[in-house]
Amino acid sequence: MKEESSIGKISPRVELESIRNYMTPYHQAKALFDLLAERPASANISHSTMPTWDEHKAFISSCPYHRWFLIVADDRYVGACYHGHNNELGIAILQQYQRRGIARIALQMLMEHPPKPALPGSRPGHYVANIAPGNVASMRLFRALGFGDYQVTLAKRS
Ligand SMILES: CC(C)(COP(=O)(O)OP(=O)(O)OC[C@H]1O[C@@H](n2cnc3c(N)ncnc32)[C@H](O)[C@@H]1OP(=O)(O)O)[C@@H](O)C(=O)NCCC(=O)NCCS
Numbered sequence: 001m002k003e004e005s006s007i008g009k010i011s012p013r014v015e016l017e018s019i020r021n022y023m024t025p026y027h028q029a030k031a032l033f034d035l036l037a038e039r040p041a042s043a044n045i046s047h048s049t050m051p052t053w054d055e056h057k058a059f060i061s062s063c064p065y066h067r068w069f070l071i072v073a074d075d076r077y078v079g080a081c082y083h084g085h086n087n088e089l090g091i092a093i094l095q096q097y098q099r100r101g102i103a104r105i106a107l108q109m110l111m112e113h114p115p116k117p118a119l120p121g122s123r124p125g126h127y128v129a130n131i132a133p134g135n136v137a138s139m140r141l142f143r144a145l146g147f148g149d150y151q152v153t154l155a156k157r158s
Pocket of ligand 1: 093100144
């Protein structure tokens with residue numbers, strides 16, 4: 001984990017490019033696959049193994065998120081972020097582009113759009129971030145954006 005701070009660095013120009021769930025162009029699917037391949041185990045909650053290319057394409061086609069974007073900086077894909085159906089946010093940045101303030105800017109852009117309204121019993125009316133317990137970088141990132149403790153989820157894995 002890098003410990004360098006982004007404070008004092010020039011903010012990069014960040015753009016969000018919408019991911020097409022149907023007829024997804026190869027370059028979008030490949031960029032998402034490359035991100036998954038370098039994702040550290042400490043960041044994973046719901047899966048721990050790398051999907052096959054076909055599984056990956058099927059996942060994209062399943063419309064897994066409410067809004068889903070590739071993050072563009074320096075005219076390159078450097079990460080991806082999403083707003084899930086239950087207002088959960090997720091983000092990943094390629095290692096070589098981390099600690100430049102890109103995740104912070106991308107999440108701020110994502111949250112310019114309001115969260116979906118609350119659905120009693122299933123969806124909060126505000127944004128949430130589900131973070132694996134050891135993922136210090138992500139916790140610090142979301143806390144820096146004003147997120148605070150909301151819920152503790154325990155799992156019984158048999
Ligand atoms: C978490 C992650 C998205 C951060 O992306 P990033 O572009 O490097 O983050 P930023 O440069 O915008 O950092 C913003 C703040 O987050 C915190 N932060 C980010 N990376 C950190 C790290 N490695 N260690 C400690 N704090 C970190 C800091 O408070 C930082 O502010 P600072 O640089 O002024 O100190 C990136 O490390 C990543 O992709 N990790 C793997 C995937 C993942 O864990 N996703 C989150 C699951 S929801």
